[in-house]
Amino acid sequence: MVATIQSVAGDEGQHPDIALVERVKAGDISAYDELVRKYERQVFRIAQHITQNREDAEDVMQDAFLKAYEKLDQFQGNSKFYTWLVRIAVNESLMRLRKRRTGKLVSMDEDIETEEGRVPRDFADWAPDPEQNYDNSELSEILRKTIQGLPRGFRVVFALRDIEGLSTEETAEALNLSVPAVKSRLLRARLQLRERLSRHFRPGAKPAPPPRQAGSPAGKRV
Amino acid sequence: MTCTEFLAILDEVIDQSIAAETRAEIELHIKKCGHCEVVFNTTRKTIEIYRAHELYELPTDLRDRLHNAIMEKCKKSKGPCS
Ligand SMILES: [Zn+2]
Numbered sequence: 001m002v003a004t005i006q007s008v009a010g011d012e013g014q015h016p017d018i019a020l021v022e023r024v025k026a027g028d029i030s031a032y033d034e035l036v037r038k039y040e041r042q043v044f045r046i047a048q049h050i051t052q053n054r055e056d057a058e059d060v061m062q063d064a065f066l067k068a069y070e071k072l073d074q075f076q077g078n079s080k081f082y083t084w085l086v087r088i089a090v091n092e093s094l095m096r097l098r099k100r101r102t103g104k105l106v107s108m109d110e111d112i113e114t115e116e117g118r119v120p121r122d123f124a125d126w127a128p129d130p131e132q133n134y135d136n137s138e139l140s141e142i143l144r145k146t147i148q149g150l151p152r153g154f155r156v157v158f159a160l161r162d163i164e165g166l167s168t169e170e171t172a173e174a175l176n177l178s179v180p181a182v183k184s185r186l187l188r189a190r191l192q193l194r195e196r197l198s199r200h201f202r203p204g205a206k207p208a209p210p211p212r213q214a215g216s217p218a219g220k221r222v
Numbered sequence: 223m224t225c226t227e228f229l230a231i232l233d234e235v236i237d238q239s240i241a242a243e244t245r246a247e248i249e250l251h252i253k254k255c256g257h258c259e260v261v262f263n264t265t266r267k268t269i270e271i272y273r274a275h276e277l278y279e280l281p282t283d284l285r286d287r288l289h290n291a292i293m294e295k296c297k298k299s300k301g302p303c304s
Contacts, residue, residue, distance in 0.1 A: 025302055029293070036292055041280050044288075048278040057278070058288060065292045072302035119229070123257045126264050131271050144277050162269050187233050194261070194268045201264075 017081040024072055036065050039082060042164055043089045049159040050093035052148055053100075060096050064089040079173060086160065086174040108153045108175055120191055122198045130201035146196045154189035161186050223251040228258045236266050 017038075023031035040061060047060035068075075068088050075084050090108075097106040131139055147155055160171045161182070172182045199205060228251050234240050235248055252259045280288075 027301075029297060029301075032296060033293055036289060040285065040289060040292075044280050045276075045278045058284075061288055062292050062295065066295045066299060069296045069302060070299055120257075120261045123260050125260045126267060130267075131275075139271075140275060140277060143272060143275055147272070147277070158272075163272055183233065187229075190233070190236075190265050190268060191261075193272070194265045197268055197271075198264065201267075 015080060018077060021072065021075060021077070021081055024069070032069055035081070039085060040065070042082075043085065046086060046089050046156075046159060046164065047093045047096075049147070049163075050090065050152065050156055051096055056093070056096045056100070060089060060092045063096075064092045067092065080170065083166065083170045083173055086164075086166070086170075087176070090156070090174055108156060108177070118188065118191075120195065122195050124198060124202045126198070126201040127203040127205070130205070133206045134200075142197070142200050146193060149196065150189060150192055154185050154192065157182055157185040158189035158193065162190070223247045225251075225255060225258055228252075228255070229261070232262065232265065235262065236269065 017035065020031045020035050024035070043064055044057055044061045047057035047064070048054070051057055051060065064085065068085050071088075075081065094106050094108070127133065134142065147158070150158070156175065157171060157177075160166045160174060161168065166174065168179055168182050168186070171177075171186075172179045175182070177185075228235075228248065231240065231244070231248075235245075240248070252262060
């Protein structure tokens with residue numbers, strides 16, 4: 001046991017999660033409360049990115065943490081607790097989708113046979129700080145719609161790697177993919193998002209709002 | 223360096239996991255090639271914008287409710303030490 005812990009710790013000292021996990025294993029449930037607090041938002045976001053459904057994400061979040069708790073003795077400490085947890089959350093999300101689709105097999109590989117994003121096509125530059133041309137809710141809507149349009153296998157790699165900040169190796173482990181597969185999907189996800197955002201972010205993409213007149217509805221979308 | 227070669231290492235360039243000698247080549251290519259410069263800058267910007275905007279926020283009350291539900295379920299389960 002001690003040997004596995006040290007192999008993770010390396011030179012930088014032991015990851016604080018390891019001590020929490022050990023306390024949970026010794027029967028201290030308050031340590032699990034801390035772990036849940038620490039990662040619940042991330043797990044929720046990841047479940048949202050995979051299922052694209054709020055209720056499903058709420059269910060997945062609960063199921064993933066319960067499963068992680070019950071299977072904690074299987075956590076060996078040769079990866080980070082967080083990576084292990086994300087892997088459980090990914091599997092729970094896929095199971096949830098399968099239920100929705102009445103038993104149809106759901107994987108990370110479907111819808112991936114697309115040529116889009118292999119090479120960039122749009123070489124128009126963007127406006128400086130283009131996101132500032134939109135108010136917050138408009139921008140969120142654009143960003144959500146755009147990422148939701150990607151094939152799931154690309155979307156999830158981008159979410160884990162670029163949004164949640166997992167390393168390439170951790171992403172590969174969480175998704176049960178090879179490192180080269182993660183790398184190739186990440187590049188294509190980034191390029192596809194870039195291409196799709198271009199239409200909103202090139203100079204003049206959004207006309208300046210007309211001067212507001214008394215009585216006109218505020219905040220109406222263009 | 224060609225545009226295809228540049229594209230092949232775009233991710234490493236963005237993630238800054240690139241050897242110093244290659245970096246010099248990249249900078250030279252970007253200086254000469256407007257297309258790759260745009261692709262590089264806008265891809266980097268894409269990531270930056272996604273990182274800066276939380277798309278799926280969990281409101282505090284919902285978060286607390288889910289958190290408590292999780293802990294209730296865990297307390298009822300046999301737990302990891304069974
Ligand atoms: Zn070029």
